[in-house]
Amino acid sequence: MLFEKPTMNISLLSRHQNLVSLIAACLSLSISLSFGLGQLKDWQEISWLDILGEGSIALLSLFWLFFILISRPPGRVTTGLVLGLSCFMFSALLDLFDEFVHYQAAAAGLSLIESIPAGIGMLIMSYALWHWHQEQLALNRQLCRREANTREHGQIDFITQLYRADYMRGQIDMQLRTKDDSPFSIMMLDIDNFDRFNRQFGPQEGDRLLREISELILMNLRTTDLACRYAGDRFILLLPGTDLTLANELAQDIRQAISHLAFKPYEQASPIFHSMTIATEVARAGDAVDSIISRVNRRLDDSKQHA
């Protein structure tokens, strides 16, 4: 699992050596072409307003290149995006530099063809963007059960990489607002004796257990369901189009899966087995987000007490 720090992380940059050389080559080629073939203009001839406009285009495209490189792992889409944007930047640089130089007659063609790389670059980028779209659809499929129809990366829980309770509240609210009559259920799951486990093996192993259990819960869900971390060792599931009977069957599946999880703290060989207390509730007419959540919480606490 990939752990992102909330700060800027430039560790991906070192994996793009070829693309970084390509950008450097564009920069040096444009500089040597312009200043090698042309002669510097007089100070008075230079239009600073043009330089400001064209310079900022060149600078911003360099800035975008940087963010592509630190955001994406290497691959076809990344290469396409960088290649296209580099061509665009090459044109922008030529455009910028010819504010500083006069060209001899022999090299006058340079200013005529300077916009051609930009056009080619745009075509390459469009192609890459289409592939990016395909890639995003594939990633969305990977994220199903972790994410519903909105994306808010600020609401992702660091430990389990599931969304937090706020996100679930929004999704339940959306379900309550939809007009269709199919029922939906909410499931709340709580790890038994998690406190004791934490005391015995330490909070780091506790965090790892949460992570493994969240994976296991996801594996037992249908693609339309959504799992979030509620609070502490409590998880919450949204099951669209599901009545109470079906929800209870799903709960039974998860309970069985958890009971077979042979979690091994540290590197010790003997496993610790776990169980979960699970409660389900179906949405009723006139429900609000808080009322359904508090109902399922109460049911969960009741069954904890009777256990």
Place this chain on the structure above:
Amino acid sequence: MTQQVTAFRPRYLSLEDKCLPAHQLAASLMDLAISRGANKERLLRGTKIFYQDIKSGRALLSPAQLLGLMANVQSQVASHDCSFLLGRRIFPSNYGHISNALLHSRDLKDALRLLQVFRLQICPFMHAYTYRDNQQLHLVFNDALGCAAQWQFITESYFTALVAGTRLLLDRRVPFHFDFPFARPRHIQEYEENLGYRLNFSQPLLRIRVDLPWLNAPFLQQSQSLKWHAIQQLKQNQSTRLGFIEAVRNHLRHHRQQTLQDTANAFGMSPATLKRKLKLYNIRFQQLQDELGMQQAIHLLQVKKLNNEDTAHLMDFSDVPNFRRAVKRWTGSTPSQLRL
């Protein structure tokens, strides 16, 4: 009326006093923030804490340094559960003899008494006044050191520690009732998960209520001899210093209508010095008086169910209309509304 509180002048605990072992609260905070992706250097930025101090197990930190660390943790970690996770790590943990004394205490009543005496060892930021009615014990909490922006974080941590600790010692969850002076937070799920469902928000004071029978429910690990041993150890290196605000509050509690001038005299300083000292803790004299007046009025009206005349008399008000106006100003409700 004016009198010297003590013959010698005690040195009060200030925000800058290095008195809290770095390997306790600070270490727990660092650990949990780092395990949630925070950056070590950024956590310590501006706090004048060195990571070496935390590892050494000998260094002492000031309350101000810890408050700075708490602020950094909250800005570095996006989720709202840090204070609650911290609370779960406070007890039982490496707080030395006070942890042992509490672990082997007889019951909740015994544990609360220990906490009152040796509070600085484990809970330096908040202190409580206890009241009692026929059914419940009321603990009214006050800021001992001037925690300002971190007050809610500290409240969440120590209340969680109380709930988790008593649950461990009783193997059952004590049904505490909580009253918070702030509005119902968005991360209510953390409150419910860690403190239970008996939560009231937007209340005039910060309070925990517990039904009296729970005070005497026997703790599972009680041991008179182990507890006494721990207490003996505690007494050897106990510093009984109070926070300055706490000292002024204790004094004002017994001299309700005292002026700034009288109070300054009682503490052997000029009114200007008293004002300046209070300002260091982000609090004004009038504010202290109002808070205490409010707490006392709520106790007399709500808990003791006294009528307006008796309450006004007990609180040294000259007449009932004056008293009614004061209560309205402190709590936003009239005395009769409070009594309901």
